[in-house]
Amino acid sequence: MPDNVERRPSSFPDERLPSGTIMDGQTLANDVEEAFDYVVVGSGAAGAVAAHVLAKSGASVVLVEEGPWAKTREFGERVYDAFKRMFRDVGTQVIQGRAYIPLLQGRCVGGSTVMNSAIVHRMPEDVVEDWGKRFGLGGSITARALEPHFEALERDLNAHAVSDEALGENNRLFLDEANAHGVPARRMQRYERGCRGTARCLTGCPTGAKQAMNVTYVPWALALGAHIIFSCRVERVLIERGVATGVVAWTTAGGPATRSARRVTLHARRAVIVAASTVQSPNLLRRSGLRARALGRHFQCHPGYAIGGLFDGPVEMNFGATQGAERVDLRKTDRIKLETVAMPPELAAVRFPGVGRDLMARLGAFSRLAVWAVVVRAEAEGSVRTAWGGRDKVTWNPTRLDLERARKGVALLVKMLFEAGAREVWPGFYGVPSTLRSPDEAALIEKIPPDPRLFGFIASHLFGACRMGPDPGASVVGTDFQTHEASGLYVVDSSAFPTNLGVNPQHSIMAMSRLAATRIAERGSRTRAAA
């Protein structure tokens, strides 16, 4: 094991938790019924921040998380183990449409922040302006209103640029190449404290350096008196006479069923805060009886496409920030963002073209491979529904323009990789040679027909499906984050975002949630004072 992993701290924040605040659904012997001021559904970026703000206001709070609490000390490097413990559907979730697009979501305490790269981007101002103009959010969601929340999050989670010590060759190559051509690439800003460049963001940071929710806002909220019940899936929100009064949940075994589930009833004296993600939040609202026309509609995402470049010297993606360098200069003009992404060997083995001896030769060259990706701010909208068996169904098809933009981004990456010194580039498109040996061959990429079945996208960064807006006919939640149909029921995750952003959304999700929770807490305090 590399010694950058071996030198772990003696204890982690997820090991020093106040007693009496934690309930593990897998070990629950009896049904539970309790009351709190606020019930927060989901412990990811949005839920953890909301719980922390509400607990800090002095209210009693309970977080309910469907997945287990995977502890930092247990994080290994095997992707399959991580998929089983921490990913929704063991990493097999897909978006359906003309093509099947893998969709990776966390299902554990901390949600997707446990396996993302903790990238920090403030919500672009043009997005805030667009929301104001097109969706009527101008009076409520403004850059000025979000500013203090961005600042607080950046302070709390130590947002800063990737250090020299954790940069690694994959990121350095990207930056050097961009700088050599006067392109405004930059080191990513990330939430981390003492990152040692283990390149294991995807399977959970083994040193606790990544400031994911499982080691920050969740333990911090518990220290303020909040409670958490994990391995417990919320079945529905209880709504009585148009007011949300709590939730009904069932414990989950987290894998093959080994015991009968227990019913958990949590009454909410003030409000239920839904932060279950863009896929789960709309379906939870639907199971709870909400019927807004916009519910489940307007789903958006950022499809990503990664390609590999083979260098003569070592790149060794197993060292360095998983994602540490980016180009955002094309976000407005071309709706694309270019970035690095270090792949673990298992995912590389999936993405590498070919089978048999060809694949083996590529695997043998893994340590000389750099992987860079294009992320598209796709215009296409899809839907989130409940399919047979109660499973979540996401349907989405990229538009022709989205595909052309992805194509353009990949062609740019091909050129960048060659200019950076790559001997070969492996684009991975169907219908294009699996190995490109000259930058001129980037032209082949631009000729690919705009058919999603020829691409190998992975979807991340999900938005919409509980869109915010003042019009109940066109949105699910109002500008105060409260659903139009039930008072005391709030949605604070990115499902409330009217559109996607074009940048990594965690920072914006957390700032929006923090803004919402602050307003909810103020409202709760006023109500209590009046009473």
Add this chain to the structure above:
Amino acid sequence: MKLAPIENQWAEAALAAIFPGSSEEGLDGISAMNIAAYLGDVMGWVPFRAAMGLRVAIWLVALAPLFVLGRLTTIAGLVPAERERMMTILVASRSYAVRSLVLVLKSFGALLYASDARVRALMQGPPLRSVVPLRRKRIAAV
């Protein structure tokens, strides 16, 4: 949902063709690993839909010799070189469904194969000895 012994046999033959190992690269093949136990674990964990997808993928490659090579046999009845040739044809199929199903099998195989400590060590090179960047170079952060 569990795989039948014959399905395990087909899956092992297909995965051995995808990850045969390489003496040049010093990589062992996936056949040296306990594929049946792994697939049993996978089938127990993944949702029904994904388990069905894996099963369909196994049947597809099992019966492919008939349609791809015109041979009245299953993949287990082919010699390794023929299996690899057939998998190469399938993974490049014009049919999106066919190549997607082969990718399903390859994906599950990759999760086993590249998680093996010896394979990882050979893929990634020697363990890093320090946290010092591999090559120090001045980088202008914009």
